[in-house]
Amino acid sequence: MSMTASSSPIIFLSGAGGGAPDLNVFRDGADDNTQIEVIRYPDWRHYVVNQLSADTLIKELAEQILAKVPQGPIRMVGLSIGGHFAYGIGLHLRARGREIAGFCAIDSFMFVSIAPSAQWKKRALEQGFELLRKRRFGEFADFLRSKFWRAWIRLVGDRLPLFLRALASASWLPSVLTADPVVEAELSMRMLVRTTAPWLADLDRTPVPLEVPAVLLRTALAQGDDAAWRLRCPNIRILEIPGHHHNLFDPENVGALHEAFIAATEEWRAGRRVD
Numbered sequence: 014m015s016m017t018a019s020s021s022p023i024i025f026l027s028g029a030g031g032g033a034p035d036l037n038v039f040r041d042g043a044d045d046n047t048q049i050e051v052i053r054y055p056d057w058r059h060y061v062v063n064q065l066s067a068d069t070l071i072k073e074l075a076e077q078i079l080a081k082v083p084q085g086p087i088r089m090v091g092l093s094i095g096g097h098f099a100y101g102i103g104l105h106l107r108a109r110g111r112e113i114a115g116f117c118a119i120d121s122f123m124f125v126s127i128a129p130s131a132q133w134k135k136r137a138l139e140q141g142f143e144l145l146r147k148r149r150f151g152e153f154a155d156f157l158r159s160k161f162w163r164a165w166i167r168l169v170g171d172r173l174p175l176f177l178r179a180l181a182s183a184s185w186l187p188s189v190l191t192a193d194p195v196v197e198a199e200l201s202m203r204m205l206v207r208t209t210a211p212w213l214a215d216l217d218r219t220p221v222p223l224e225v226p227a228v229l230l231r232t233a234l235a236q237g238d239d240a241a242w243r244l245r246c247p248n249i250r251i252l253e254i255p256g257h258h259h260n261l262f263d264p265e266n267v268g269a270l271h272e273a274f275i276a277a278t279e280e281w282r283a284g285r286r287v288d
Contacts, residue, residue: 021114022048023088023282024078026095026102029054029202034262038271039090041282050081052095056197060204061177067212070205071101078102079111086114088281090274093258094206096121096229097213100245103223113225115281117274118242120258122235124213140259155195162199173203220244228277230254230270232261252277 027033036049052074059065078087087106091099096118103113137160144153169176177200220241227246231238232254239251252273256266275282 021082021085021088022050023090024081024099025049025051026074026089026091026098027051027054028093028095029205030198031201034092035267038262038267039274041275047282050078052077054201054205057177057200057204058181060208061174062181065208067209070208071098071105071212074098075102075105078106086112088115089113090117090119091121092119093121094209095119097209097216100223101212101216103225104221107223107225113223115226115228115278116223116246117228117230117278119230119270119274120232120235120254120261121229121238121242122231122258123217123238123241124210136257136259139257143260158193158195159199162193162196163203166199166203173207177204217241217244222247224248226278226281228252228274230273230277232256232258234258250277 023039025033025036025039031054033051036051039049040047055065055070055073078089089099089103091097099116099118103116107113141153141156144150144156166173222244223246225246225248227249229239229242229246229249229251231251234257236253242249242251254261254266254273255269256263260266261270
């Protein structure tokens with residue numbers, strides 16, 4: 014039996030940290046049984062042992078999607094860097110003859126280097142104080158550990174791949190790597206960003222149009238990237254959503270995100286073509 018857009022799963026590509034939020038935000042109520050498949054990013058070992066390139070990463074992610082949607086139209090949702098991956102995968106899969114029935118990027122702001130973004134200290138302080146204000150002390154502890162290890166990894170700088178290659182070939186690993194999953198997550202995220210930042214910069218030097226039903230849901234801070242997204246996706250529909258990049262799925266913002274997603278993607282979720 015052939016698969017239509019409305020019966021095929023929605024593919025979800027997460028932010029650089031991996032994982033997934035409550036995926037019900039992409040379903041239209043309790044009666045919506047749409048299957049949502051999460052694509053997994055490799056851990057840091059795969060980057061250093063196999064000297065993974067961005068092009069190879071996109072092909073590997075595309076193969077995951079093809080395994081989940083072997084036939085019929087493909088629908089993708091990408092959060093943060095996942096939106097850029099979905100765009101690149103969409104180009105790759107269309108070149109292979111697959112139909113992209115719909116594509117939604119969520120707060121996928123542009124970046125062209127691995128350097129900290131502007132005003133990152135201000136945003137980090139705001140995020141930390143917000144966790145304390147909401148009395149989410151466990152998450153605050155994880156937040157502090159994450160920032161500590163991220164600062165240490167950045168200090169290693171360009172020596173990081175060489176350092177990790179030595180770790181990967183060792184017969185043992187420092188106890189901190191096995192005791193604290195935050196370290197593993199930060200290393201994997203850093204290698205993902207290092208590998209793909211030059212590729213992301215190249216995307217917008219000569220953008221290739223992905224002419225499919227496309228939506229960008231973004232916060233006010235990312236509005237400066239609208240023009241770049243229109244060059245990538247000429248048919249894109251752009252909607253502003255409340256909140257900040259780090260709290261889109263928090264209770265005070267997730268309802269607005271859900272409503273915007275359901276309204277903006279109605280046609281391709283239902284399997285209707287959009288001209």
